[in-house]
């Protein structure tokens with residue numbers, strides 16, 4: 372067992388869906404997977420393994436923010452041999468081109484987290500990017516499903532509440548939406564030579580002030596889950 376995931380070797384599939392919210396992990400396992408086994412409840416950061424269309428898939432909560440996601444991602448990869456991670460989550464729309472409930476594929480990650488500088492030092496502005504095969508596949512699976520996705524740059528904010536950041540500048544430079552994890556996920560995927568893709572649903576919008584309820588967030592992401600799962604079995 373690893374420090375933060377209470378699973379034995381072999382209990383986690385090579386492909387993992389990773390929502391931030393552990394209750395969303397349970398929701399995915401309960402509603403989309405078959406033959407489900409719960410492999411972890413450490414800190415209530417639930418993890419499940421089941422099958423989708425016959426393929427073994429795990430679902431693991433990451434918690435909020437890069438520090439939490441980095442714990443689970445690192446252990447999944449280093450201790451359990453995970454090769455492919457789909458982050459499925461919610462985001463705040465930033466660009467006027469994205470709207471509530473839109474599905475966004477994270478092509479690249481911008482961040483004000485220190486993780487880039489901690490990794491590369493002060494004068495190297497590394498760009499964490501999605502795995503192209505996963506991005507390409509998800510884009511085309513979405514088309515087949517009749518889902519129009521938006522593809523672009525995601526801002527992983529180090530703080531949810533931050534009135535000091537120049538949001539407009541990020542929008543001007545084409546950033547589509549904000550959450551708190553993608554840059555960290557893509558950086559770690561690059562470090563350990565595994566594949567990662569973030570798929571997001573717009574749950575609130577920074578420009579319009581619209582927002583979904585917590586209950587809505589938990590249950591209204593069916594399309595995104597299906598897209599992630601259909602891409603995973605492709």
Ligand code: HPA
Nearest residue numbers: 461462463531549550551
């Ligand atoms: N900011 C950061 N993370 C988020 C947001 C947001 O507005 N919405 C959903 N996750």
